[in-house]
Amino acid sequence: MxxxxxxxxxxxxxxxxRAARTCYDTTDRMSSSDTSTFLEKLFNAGHLSVFEHASAxxxxxxxxxxxxxxxxxxxxxxYSQRSQRYVAEKEASYVVPPRVEQGGKALSDTFRSAMExxxxxxxxLIRLGxxxxxxxxVLPNACTxxxxxxxxFREWLHILKxxxxxxxxxxxxxxxxxxxxxxxxxxxxxFGLIARESPKNH
Ligand SMILES: Cc1cc2nc3c(=O)[nH]c(=O)nc-3n(C[C@H](O)[C@H](O)[C@H](O)COP(=O)(O)OP(=O)(O)OC[C@H]3O[C@@H](n4cnc5c(N)ncnc54)[C@H](O)[C@@H]3O)c2cc1C
Numbered sequence: 001m002x003x004x005x006x007x008x009x010x011x012x013x014x015x016x017x018r019a020a021r022t023c024y025d026t027t028d029r030m031s032s033s034d035t036s037t038f039l040e041k042l043f044n045a046g047h048l049s050v051f052e053h054a055s056a057x058x059x060x061x062x063x064x065x066x067x068x069x070x071x072x073x074x075x076x077x078x079y080s081q082r083s084q085r086y087v088a089e090k091e092a093s094y095v096v097p098p099r100v101e102q103g104g105k106a107l108s109d110t111f112r113s114a115m116e117x118x119x120x121x122x123x124x125l126i127r128l129g130x131x132x133x134x135x136x137x138v139l140p141n142a143c144t145x146x147x148x149x150x151x152x153f154r155e156w157l158h159i160l161k162x163x164x165x166x167x168x169x170x171x172x173x174x175x176x177x178x179x180x181x182x183x184x185x186x187x188x189x190x191f192g193l194i195a196r197e198s199p200k201n202h
Contacts, residue, residue: 085131
């Protein structure tokens, strides 16, 4: 799994403060204010639209399509994902869940033979003249993918809160953990507002 921050709004926290202070006509306090405390007050008051002024874009690679399928349910983000219509899945590339990997030889052999059967059927369908857009139907959810994803900070806060929860699915949780670390480095006063170990969703 690879998560790379490829773009972020410069001076994001000050921009959010600037936008929020416009509401209260207090932009003159920018030079002397404690941005972190101010942003925390906004967050606790539910004044969340101001967090939409900053955004971040990530390149995410080596996650499964099972993971990306969950990710794209977040409708307020933007996505560009490697196509299985235009790009051939030449080599077997898939994610093995830790419970399978660490569950002993019988489990991991069963999993790997299913993967090999899928890719071998895919290659055979292509060889027989079936277009990629149809041949891909035999590929598994475990198949790796790559995507670029952009969202504003309000949406990242929302996504991270949901997907870092203890009951979130392990792969999306791991991926969001990496995104969270990078966003916390860039904007600690914003992303420090949510905890890594969020409570359960349900
Ligand atoms: C633990 C877990 C289990 C899940 N299990 C399932 C499952 O079994 N089946 C399944 O189908 N999904 C499942 N989901 C996905 C879930 O139902 C959501 O689709 C997904 O988490 C995206 O959340 P969202 O809609 O809040 O987020 P976003 O799409 O990121 O939206 C952010 C927020 O914007 C607002 N919003 C966005 N669009 C609208 C709209 N059209 N109308 C009103 N408000 C809107 C809402 O306040 C929303 O919370 C699961 C999610 C989790 C975390």
